[in-house]
């Protein structure tokens with residue numbers, strides 16, 4: 001099986017509201033995302049998908065949603081703390097852990113992939129030493 005992988009980075013801040021420790025404070029990460037998809041090689045292009053098109057898909061999903069945003073669980077505590085904040089906030093139903101963010105990414109990217117192509121593996125790094133991964 002032939003696969004291709006695109007890596008992107010984005011900047012975001014978050015806080016874990018149910019966490020006792022430093023991560024309950026607002027802090028930022030340079031998230032690094034690796035997205036792998038597999039499928040047949042198109043004989044017209046000799047590609048599974050143009051890396052440029054995969055980048056565009058990730059820009060229209062992951063980056064538009066998370067890049068340079070403050071990612072928060074939608075709960076009464078956060079709604080109160082950030083009531084007067086007018087910047088970009090990405091509200092999630094869950095805590096914005098790497099695991100939950102990767103779930104969101106798998107769901108949203110899968111929705112707009114061309115037919116015949118399937119996500120097979122994702123890695124989302126919060127720090128150089130910590131990442132969540134997903135495999136089909």
Ligand SMILES: Nc1nc2c(c(=O)[nH]1)N=C([C@H](O)[C@H](O)COP(=O)(O)OP(=O)(O)OP(=O)(O)O)CN2
Pocket residue numbers: 016023027096097098099126127128129130
């Ligand atoms: N399973 C998870 N554990 C933690 C998450 C997470 O998303 N999933 N997130 C955090 C915090 O957001 C924290 O910013 C990252 O934690 P950690 O990797 O411990 O941070 P370090 O700065 O110590 O990372 P190094 O790679 O060791 O420098 C907490 N836990």
Ligand SMILES: [Zn+2]
Pocket residue numbers: 014023027028029126
């Ligand atoms: Zn964090």
